[in-house]
Amino acid sequence: FLDENGEKISKSKGNGLSLDQWLTYGPQESLAFYAYREPKKAKSLHMGVIPRAVDEYWQFRGNYGTQDLKQKLGNPVHHIHDGKLPEGELPVTFGLLLNLVGVMGDASKAQVWGYLANYVPDASAESYPELDKLIDHALAYGRDFVAPTLKRRAPEGVEIAALERLDAELAALPADASAEDVQNIVYEIGKTGGFETLRDWFKALYETLLGSEQGPRMGSFIALYGIDNSRKLIAEALARPAA
Incomplete structure (x- = not known):
């Protein structure tokens, strides 16, 4: 090793x-x-x-x-x-759980289950006992290895207009919009928002909203975290002063 x-x-x-x-x-x-x-x-x-x-x-x-x-x-x-x-199956990836607890900060297990209810039908420890155990691991890993490394930056250049557009598009969606619906919006903004590559757009989302260089499919994350909460992340990013 x-x-x-x-x-x-x-x-x-x-x-x-x-x-x-x-x-x-x-x-x-x-x-x-x-x-x-x-x-x-x-x-x-x-x-x-x-x-x-x-x-x-x-x-x-x-x-x-x-x-x-x-x-x-x-x-x-x-x-x-x-x-x-x-x-049994796992309705969310461990990576997505880590992104969630990273954004939540000092979260409890009950709070994580509360967010999962937005995304997973019949979300409960009884229905998904292995997920319940995985949440404990995610909280521990997030606390010790994810949270200390997170650093959200201010958007710049074309990122600002793209985030404003994403916020407006999310505001027009129903609260129960699917992860695929959100992902299609994210993808379209990346293609038409003036970025050299889609990867640049995704990287901007990870760095401004999540505070990391890598991240999940944003459609899945936004559906899990909730549209209103995700719009708050965007508002915080847009209000953040440039370094």
């Missing part, structure tokens, strides 16, 4: 990630998935790999039911669960 700088992990250097640390910030299945997948390949082992491992575990688990026998045998989740996968 390698650390985030590509150096071999050493007890003397203290540059490793302990089992207890991983299980604080991600479920046991994600660790098993990460260890089992490509076992002969040198892997990075640091806090930054946990969110991706969680989401990839669920992606492979979601694919399992539609795979033929050969594909199932090559799927790491088959071996993690001895071919008897638990029932």
Whole structure:
């Protein structure tokens, strides 16, 4: 295993990630998935790999039911669960949960479930017990590794008019607009708003609204966070003084 700088992990250097640390910030299945997948390949082992491992575990688990026998045998989740996968699905990605708790700040588990009710039918711990556990991991990871790195900047240039347009478009949507409806609006503004590439628009949204260089599909995030709350983020960004 390698650390985030590509150096071999050493007890003397203290540059490793302990089992207890991983299980604080991600479920046991994600660790098993990460260890089992490509076992002969040198892997990075640091806090930054946990969110991706969680989401990839669920992606492979979601694919399992539609795979033929050969594909199932090559799927790491088959071996993690001895071919008897638990029932249930994950209606949101771990990455999206981290974006949510990052914006919420000092959030409680009940508050996270409150936002999930905007996005997930029958959102409850009883209906989604694995999501309930994942929220605990997201709150811990967000508190220790996401929140300290967030820094929202003021929009500049064509970003200002694009955010104003996004706010107006969101204001015209019904409260129960789908993530796809919102994503189509975001995409259209990016194509016609004077940006050199769509990536520049998405990056601007992440940096001005979420405070990070990377982020989720904005349609999904806005639907989860709520249109009114998302418009407040836009208003805050537009009111932010330039550095």
